[in-house]
Amino acid sequence: MRLLATALACLAIATSACDALASTETSARPASQFAIAFERSGGLKGNVETLVVRPGLHAYATAPKGKSQASAHFKMDARTAEELRRELAKAHFTHLKSTTDATCNDCYVYSITYHGHTVLFSASRVPDSLEEVVDALEGEVIAHIYRHVGYRRA
Numbered sequence: 001m002r003l004l005a006t007a008l009a010c011l012a013i014a015t016s017a018c019d020a021l022a023s024t025e026t027s028a029r030p031a032s033q034f035a036i037a038f039e040r041s042g043g044l045k046g047n048v049e050t051l052v053v054r055p056g057l058h059a060y061a062t063a064p065k066g067k068s069q070a071s072a073h074f075k076m077d078a079r080t081a082e083e084l085r086r087e088l089a090k091a092h093f094t095h096l097k098s099t100t101d102a103t104c105n106d107c108y109v110y111s112i113t114y115h116g117h118t119v120l121f122s123a124s125r126v127p128d129s130l131e132e133v134v135d136a137l138e139g140e141v142i143a144h145i146y147r148h149v150g151y152r153r154a
Contacts (some may be wrong), residue, residue: 032056034081036088038137039112042123044106049141057081063145072144084136087112091129099125110134 038051049063057076062069093112098120108123112133121127126134 031078031081031085031120034076034085035114036084036137037041037111038141039111040108040138040141041111042106042108049138051141051147053081056136059140059144061141061144063141065145070145074144080136080140084133087130087133087136091127091133093117093119093130096127096130099127101125 015146033055034053034057035055036051036053039048040050041048045064047064049061051059051061053059053076057078059074059076060071061074062071069128074126093114094117096117096119098118099118099122101122104122104124109119109120111120111129119127119130121130
Protein backbone atom coordinates (compact mmCIF):
# COMPACT_ATOMS: atom_id res chain seq x y z
CA MET A 1 0.00 0.00 0.00
CA ARG A 2 2.83 2.38 0.86
CA LEU A 3 4.46 1.65 -2.49
CA LEU A 4 1.20 2.52 -4.29
CA ALA A 5 0.90 5.81 -2.36
CA THR A 6 4.51 6.67 -3.22
CA ALA A 7 3.93 5.85 -6.88
CA LEU A 8 0.78 8.02 -6.98
CA ALA A 9 2.61 10.90 -5.28
CA CYS A 10 5.44 10.65 -7.81
CA LEU A 11 2.95 10.57 -10.66
CA ALA A 12 1.19 13.67 -9.33
CA ILE A 13 4.47 15.54 -8.96
CA ALA A 14 5.65 14.47 -12.42
CA THR A 15 2.33 15.49 -14.00
CA SER A 16 2.33 18.95 -12.41
CA ALA A 17 5.99 19.37 -13.35
CA CYS A 18 5.17 18.44 -16.94
CA ASP A 19 2.19 20.83 -16.95
CA ALA A 20 4.38 23.63 -15.61
CA LEU A 21 7.05 22.87 -18.20
CA ALA A 22 4.50 22.83 -21.02
CA SER A 23 2.99 26.17 -19.98
CA THR A 24 6.47 27.66 -19.65
CA GLU A 25 7.43 26.43 -23.12
CA THR A 26 4.23 27.85 -24.62
CA SER A 27 4.67 31.25 -23.00
CA ALA A 28 8.43 31.24 -23.64
CA ARG A 29 8.01 30.98 -27.41
CA PRO A 30 8.87 34.33 -28.93
CA ALA A 31 6.04 36.47 -30.25
CA SER A 32 7.84 36.38 -33.59
CA GLN A 33 6.58 32.79 -34.06
CA PHE A 34 2.91 33.86 -33.86
CA ALA A 35 0.78 33.02 -36.93
CA ILE A 36 -2.96 33.37 -37.55
CA ALA A 37 -5.45 33.77 -40.40
CA PHE A 38 -8.66 35.78 -39.95
CA GLU A 39 -11.54 36.52 -42.29
CA ARG A 40 -14.78 38.45 -41.85
CA SER A 41 -17.21 38.14 -44.74
CA GLY A 42 -20.84 38.94 -45.45
CA GLY A 43 -22.95 41.79 -44.23
CA LEU A 44 -25.36 43.72 -46.43
CA LYS A 45 -22.73 44.33 -49.13
CA GLY A 46 -21.03 40.95 -48.95
CA ASN A 47 -17.67 42.49 -48.01
CA VAL A 48 -14.60 40.44 -47.19
CA GLU A 49 -11.84 41.53 -44.79
CA THR A 50 -8.79 39.37 -44.19
CA LEU A 51 -5.74 39.40 -41.98
CA VAL A 52 -2.91 36.89 -42.24
CA VAL A 53 0.02 36.99 -39.84
CA ARG A 54 3.03 34.78 -40.56
CA PRO A 55 6.02 34.01 -38.35
CA GLY A 56 8.21 37.06 -38.03
CA LEU A 57 4.98 39.01 -37.39
CA HIS A 58 4.70 39.74 -41.12
CA ALA A 59 1.06 40.70 -41.64
CA TYR A 60 -1.09 41.27 -44.70
CA ALA A 61 -4.59 42.74 -44.52
CA THR A 62 -7.23 43.27 -47.19
CA ALA A 63 -10.58 45.04 -47.03
CA PRO A 64 -12.96 46.98 -49.24
CA LYS A 65 -12.19 50.67 -49.41
CA GLY A 66 -14.60 52.64 -51.53
CA LYS A 67 -15.24 50.77 -54.76
CA SER A 68 -11.94 48.88 -54.68
CA GLN A 69 -10.15 46.36 -52.50
CA ALA A 70 -7.34 47.82 -50.39
CA SER A 71 -4.40 45.90 -48.96
CA ALA A 72 -1.55 46.58 -46.59
CA HIS A 73 1.66 44.81 -45.61
CA PHE A 74 2.87 45.61 -42.10
CA LYS A 75 4.62 44.17 -39.09
CA MET A 76 2.33 43.28 -36.20
CA ASP A 77 3.34 44.65 -32.83
CA ALA A 78 4.81 41.93 -30.60
CA ARG A 79 2.59 43.00 -27.68
CA THR A 80 -0.50 42.54 -29.84
CA ALA A 81 0.67 39.06 -30.86
CA GLU A 82 1.33 38.12 -27.22
CA GLU A 83 -2.08 39.35 -26.12
CA LEU A 84 -3.75 37.41 -28.93
CA ARG A 85 -1.80 34.29 -28.00
CA ARG A 86 -2.89 34.63 -24.36
CA GLU A 87 -6.55 35.14 -25.32
CA LEU A 88 -6.51 32.16 -27.70
CA ALA A 89 -4.95 29.94 -25.04
CA LYS A 90 -7.48 31.13 -22.44
CA ALA A 91 -10.29 30.33 -24.92
CA HIS A 92 -8.89 26.81 -25.52
CA PHE A 93 -9.12 27.67 -29.20
CA THR A 94 -8.08 24.29 -30.59
CA HIS A 95 -11.03 22.70 -28.75
CA LEU A 96 -13.68 25.12 -30.03
CA LYS A 97 -16.21 23.88 -32.57
CA SER A 98 -17.57 25.81 -35.53
CA THR A 99 -21.15 27.03 -35.46
CA THR A 100 -22.55 27.60 -38.90
CA ASP A 101 -26.12 28.53 -37.97
CA ALA A 102 -26.88 32.25 -37.90
CA THR A 103 -29.75 33.98 -36.13
CA CYS A 104 -29.79 37.04 -38.38
CA ASN A 105 -29.97 37.84 -42.08
CA ASP A 106 -26.84 39.27 -43.68
CA CYS A 107 -24.71 38.45 -40.62
CA TYR A 108 -20.98 38.60 -40.85
CA VAL A 109 -19.31 35.21 -40.85
CA TYR A 110 -15.92 34.86 -39.18
CA SER A 111 -13.16 32.35 -39.80
CA ILE A 112 -10.09 32.07 -37.58
CA THR A 113 -7.30 29.57 -38.23
CA TYR A 114 -4.67 29.14 -35.54
CA HIS A 115 -2.34 26.18 -34.87
CA GLY A 116 -3.89 24.28 -37.78
CA HIS A 117 -7.42 24.51 -36.33
CA THR A 118 -10.19 26.56 -37.98
CA VAL A 119 -13.30 27.85 -36.27
CA LEU A 120 -16.22 29.37 -38.22
CA PHE A 121 -19.04 31.34 -36.59
CA SER A 122 -21.51 34.09 -37.40
CA ALA A 123 -21.65 37.51 -35.77
CA SER A 124 -24.73 36.35 -33.87
CA ARG A 125 -22.83 33.35 -32.46
CA VAL A 126 -19.39 34.73 -31.53
CA PRO A 127 -18.12 32.52 -28.71
CA ASP A 128 -17.77 34.62 -25.54
CA SER A 129 -14.19 33.42 -25.19
CA LEU A 130 -13.29 34.85 -28.62
CA GLU A 131 -14.84 38.33 -28.36
CA GLU A 132 -11.51 39.97 -27.41
CA VAL A 133 -9.70 38.06 -30.17
CA VAL A 134 -12.21 39.15 -32.82
CA ASP A 135 -12.06 42.77 -31.62
CA ALA A 136 -8.26 42.78 -31.72
CA LEU A 137 -8.08 41.20 -35.19
CA GLU A 138 -10.69 43.58 -36.59
CA GLY A 139 -8.78 46.42 -34.92
CA GLU A 140 -5.65 45.45 -36.83
CA VAL A 141 -7.53 45.57 -40.15
CA ILE A 142 -9.05 48.94 -39.26
CA ALA A 143 -5.72 50.37 -38.13
CA HIS A 144 -3.89 49.39 -41.30
CA ILE A 145 -6.53 49.67 -44.01
CA TYR A 146 -8.93 52.40 -42.89
CA ARG A 147 -6.56 54.59 -40.90
CA HIS A 148 -6.64 57.35 -43.52
CA VAL A 149 -10.43 57.62 -43.77
CA GLY A 150 -11.30 58.70 -40.25
CA TYR A 151 -11.42 55.41 -38.35
CA ARG A 152 -9.43 55.38 -35.16
CA ARG A 153 -8.33 52.39 -33.13
CA ALA A 154 -9.77 52.42 -29.61
